[in-house]
Amino acid sequence: MRKHECDCRSRKELKQGTRRRYEAQWGGYDIRKANERRLNNSPVADPLLRMILPFTGKTMVDLGVGTGGFAFRAMEFSAPERMIGVDFSSHALQISRAIARTEPFAAMDFEAVLGDVERIPIASRSADIILSQASFNLLPDKESGLKEMARIAKPGAKLLLSDVFRTKRKCEGESWEACVGGALTVAEFSTATLSAGIIITQQTDFTQKVLQLVKSKKWDWPEFVEHKLDYRGFVMQKA
Numbered sequence: 001m002r003k004h005e006c007d008c009r010s011r012k013e014l015k016q017g018t019r020r021r022y023e024a025q026w027g028g029y030d031i032r033k034a035n036e037r038r039l040n041n042s043p044v045a046d047p048l049l050r051m052i053l054p055f056t057g058k059t060m061v062d063l064g065v066g067t068g069g070f071a072f073r074a075m076e077f078s079a080p081e082r083m084i085g086v087d088f089s090s091h092a093l094q095i096s097r098a099i100a101r102t103e104p105f106a107a108m109d110f111e112a113v114l115g116d117v118e119r120i121p122i123a124s125r126s127a128d129i130i131l132s133q134a135s136f137n138l139l140p141d142k143e144s145g146l147k148e149m150a151r152i153a154k155p156g157a158k159l160l161l162s163d164v165f166r167t168k169r170k171c172e173g174e175s176w177e178a179c180v181g182g183a184l185t186v187a188e189f190s191t192a193t194l195s196a197g198i199i200i201t202q203q204t205d206f207t208q209k210v211l212q213l214v215k216s217k218k219w220d221w222p223e224f225v226e227h228k229l230d231y232r233g234f235v236m237q238k239a
Contacts, residue, residue: 011140034067040218064135068096146196
C-alpha cells in the first residue's frame with residue numbers, strides 16, 4: 001500500500017490536527033443535534049446495517065463512534081448483547097454517553113471508550129461484529145488500523161466498514177484534512193485488507209446516496225463533492 005503524500009507532517013502531528021478538528025466539530029453538538037444527524041444519515045446507515053443483521057447476542061465494536069449515530073442506529077435495528085464505541089474525541093463520547101441514558105437505549109449495554117483506532121484498547125478476539133463508518137480515511141497509519149481490527153475480531157467475526165474512496169491515486173498540493181484524511185482507492189484498500197488478514201466478501205456503492213444527502217444539506221460534507229469521491233460499504237471477515 002502506498003504512503004499518503006498529501007502532507008509532509010509526521011503521523012503524530014496529523015493525528016493531533018485531526019483530533020483538534022473533530023473536538024471542535026463535536027463541541028457544537030448536543031443530544032438533539034446528534035439524534036437529528038442519526039436520522040438524516042439513515043438512508044446510508046440502514047442498508048449498510050442490513051448487510052450484517054442480526055446483532056442479537058453479539059458483542060459489537062464501533063470504531064470512530066463519534067456521537068454514536070451508526071452504533072445507536074444499529075441498536076435500534078437489533079439490540080446486541082453489548083456495544084462498545086471507540087473514539088478519540090472526548091466531546092463526542094460525552095454526547096454518546098448521554099444518548100445511551102435515554103430511551104430506548106437505557107436498557108442496553110453501551111460503553112464509550114476514549115481510544116486510538118491504530119491501537120484499539122480492547123482485548124484480542126473479543127468482537128463478533130466490528131463497525132466503522134467514515135472514520136478509516138482519517139487514520140495516518142491505515143495498516144495498523146486494519147491489523148488492530150483483525151486482532152480484536154473473534155474467529156468468523158464480521159467487519160462492516162464504509163467510507164470515502166478516491167477515484168485517482170492522490171491529490172496534489174492539498175492538506176491532509178482537505179484530502180479527506182488520506183482516502184485510498186478501492187484497489188489500495190483491497191490490498192491493505194489482504195495484508196492484514198481480512199477478506200472482503202461484499203462491496204456496495206453508496207456514492208449516489210451520499211451525494212443526495214450532502215446536496216440536500218443533511219450531511220455536512222462539502223469535501224465529498226469537491227473532491228469527487230466515491231463512498232463504498234464493505235462486508236469483511238477475518239481470514
